[in-house]
Amino acid sequence: MSFSVAAVRGQFPILSQIIDGRPVHYLDNGASSQTPDTVLNAVRAYETTGRANVLRGVRHLVLADREASEERADVAKFLGVPPMEIVFTGGCTAAINLVAYSYGSLLQPGDRVLLSELEHHSNIVPWQLLRARAGIEIDMIPVTADGRIDLALLPRLLTPKTKLVSLAHVSNVTGAMVDVGAVVAAAKSVGAKVMLDGAQRAPHGPLDLPALGIDFYVFAGHKAYGPNGVGVLWAKAALLDAMPPFMGGGSMIGRVTFAETTWAPAPRRFEAGTPPIGPAIGLGAACKWMQALDWTGAHAHEMAMVQHLMDGLQKIDGARIFGPAGLQNRYPVVSFTLDGVHPHDVAQTLDSFGVAVRAGHHCAQPLMDRFDLDGTTRVSMAPYNDGSDIDAFLSGVRYAAKTLR
Amino acid sequence: MSFSVAAVRGQFPILSQIIDGRPVHYLDNGASSQTPDTVLNAVRAYETTGRANVLRGVRHLVLADREASEERADVAKFLGVPPMEIVFTGGCTAAINLVAYSYGSLLQPGDRVLLSELEHHSNIVPWQLLRARAGIEIDMIPVTADGRIDLALLPRLLTPKTKLVSLAHVSNVTGAMVDVGAVVAAAKSVGAKVMLDGAQRAPHGPLDLPALGIDFYVFAGHKAYGPNGVGVLWAKAALLDAMPPFMGGGSMIGRVTFAETTWAPAPRRFEAGTPPIGPAIGLGAACKWMQALDWTGAHAHEMAMVQHLMDGLQKIDGARIFGPAGLQNRYPVVSFTLDGVHPHDVAQTLDSFGVAVRAGHHCAQPLMDRFDLDGTTRVSMAPYNDGSDIDAFLSGVRYAAKTLR
Amino acid sequence: MSDQLYQERIVALAKAKVGTGKLAAPTKSARRDNPLCGDRVTIDVRLDGQGKIAEIAHQVRGCLLCQASASALASVAVGRDAAGIAALRHDAERAVGREEGEAAEPFAAFTPVSAHKSRQECVLLPFETLKDALS
């Protein structure tokens, strides 16, 4: 097994399309990745044949099959954890809200949750809602000038009241990866749990969550080559077992009477109602697909593209990268600004070159405020991108620099 | 436009398949319907081409397009309401939980929610969780011997403290449709809002929700010919505007700072994070498909099948229908028991005849307890079913009656 | 009709109803629900001085497989202690394909269940319940 960009590209039908007479240069993977054939086929097979098979027969067939399903096992293997510790949710945001409602209901007024200044709104607002409901306090780790969570300040921000530290594993704005070991060591010293928002890390290869020493992990299907409408929460079985349900409904119960209802064990307790079966099957296939890729090769390829891109931007007058300058502890997400040109205008120009990127606050308004930015233009890569994508991107930025200021 | 079963069947690829050497007699539509080609194609088109188009360009492109999307308009048209009153959720259960968390947070200790004894767990447990959180009380309308909500008792059960009456539009166990006019008139007389759980009604044709005079409506995509992983909440704009958010995350916000966050207007306020775009597109296509069907013809066909089925069951010794005997105000869901044979054994035998039905408590344990039933076997039909499905079903029941007791 | 799960022998075991009912003065009792399907098994046992089963009775509110399994179990339980029942369970596990090897009678009748993963719990529920009663 060795890495070949051409072979990977061939598995993504969308990449060979010509849209408006141009090839697609898709550099907005941080928003949503593309899906390989194997995922599309798994979902279609379910919709056209499995939908009868899975549902045929007696009621407990469905539930039993669902708990022991192949897709749960495939996702679990990808994260290096037991299948029964995988909870399927409607998305990454839904998974964080699940923790904020369920684990959050175990917190007391005055307890503290520690976030960072670079978090995605999905890892801020659920805690603000919890603050309003339950009187917890939110603390915030500042960010360094090169877009990393400033762990030097961690010891001062952790208190015995801190019950949870919840951080982006990889920033969706700067691409910086947090030093998980340092966070876990510091958090454990005050007895706080650690949650990582893996939305931007999961699309870049298998994980070994137990080795990280964390307590919760979440990610989104649609950013990890899977379908929309499904996300994953992982937590250790003992922790899940201690948590009350979030949503109520079918199949998360033991026994229902009007007087009292008992809860099913995890993961079912947290999967109320008919789960997103089709999307979960797609995500299982996506995890299997990722598992089969040569990530040593893929990561080297991704980092080479980052270098190519940063080298090119450095030659453009007034282009400033917001994020780590080097390749250490970073993933292929690169944000930049172009002096005198609004980020939306850069993105719009790139669009007319057939290059898809993202511009704006990236759901990280506190980070933008902190650095007094109108927003950034963000390039986010996947293993199927190649040098031609980066070249098309650089041409577009040069054109914007020349014409729009 | 006139109704033809053959023409409808031709649009569902799964129905022409031979599984284990037998045709598929799919009579478990109440659990999950099948999906027509047009839905499968809409989802696949999104996954293979739209995923780039929708996401291309600048950030607000996505949000604006999503709010004004075709699928929101198609769902809205199906329900007879304005598009901005449609909230996409992860499912029917998620939609009810949204109301229980959001509207529920406006209730005071001692306020009351009125349900019925035939509700699905998804319309019971969220209120029990609210009771535990907020000290509300739950009342319950009993069910008549023929499986209808006993509205004669409604006046006595409504109090000035009753803030919400939440009932199944059509029972997923007995097929009975509730008399909405009577419920609304009674509820309004004490100022209570009315929510209908339309999971089992929506798959049987377009609605005119404003004419019903209700306040909330919910249904599930996968039971209405759409994909898994999406559901719908409808409420009037003014009511949605008065409700606080449920989940926090991307795109449901106005402006986020650590000190304070402001909320986007509905429906975005309730659609935190990346929504289930693919599933929602599929559901839009399903609503459009339903809109185009001749429901006068389809409903007559469905009711003829119910009659055929009930006639057949009546000739089987010990078969007892649990639900309305006539065809008035009912939909094609029929539950029955067979004396001396456990419902699961009936379903298992039918399975070996290639007939898919459902057996068990149907997520309605309180109803089963009330009538001291181990469960029932349930047949649930869609317009694509035909007489051969009912005949295969009746053969299987006769075989079970002969061999298993 | 193919895929016949309810073969004659299973139906016969269920209809035999060995040990259905309650004991007047049980030493121990246990009840187990399968929350997934609602099957419920209640077992009473009277034990002798050495902890061996002297008398057994069961009430099953559940499917044919569960009834047949309870009936088969009752037919061979008398004279056995917890370890003896645990040994019998291996026969049931073998019959339904969860363990390697041949299943001995009467549990060999459950061999068709090996193709129906989700129904195996129905066969094993009486064993779970009796284990509770003996512990």
Next chain:
Amino acid sequence: MSDQLYQERIVALAKAKVGTGKLAAPTKSARRDNPLCGDRVTIDVRLDGQGKIAEIAHQVRGCLLCQASASALASVAVGRDAAGIAALRHDAERAVGREEGEAAEPFAAFTPVSAHKSRQECVLLPFETLKDALS
């Protein structure tokens, strides 16, 4: 390169920067955010005795379209009251294709935006803000 949204005339309008800045003593001011993209427009006006605009200044933190629109608006706003500004808005709506008919200058420059539904708000935000300031 096709699909050219930023045609020369729009870029020229933005670069002209007519009326950028603040007024020393505004009669009225208003600020509007587009929460979807973060564009922000602040407009100051000084009104004469009849409620007509005597002086106007704007600060735009936003994209080229928004800057160009604010600049175009400032170039024709003086001497108009709320009704006069509402009339101008129709030109902008026509240019971006939201209303039928020909758009008059200077707003005709925005015609390419008609193919970009999601960017139309960028053009209209200065109008919304000025309407707030005048009401």
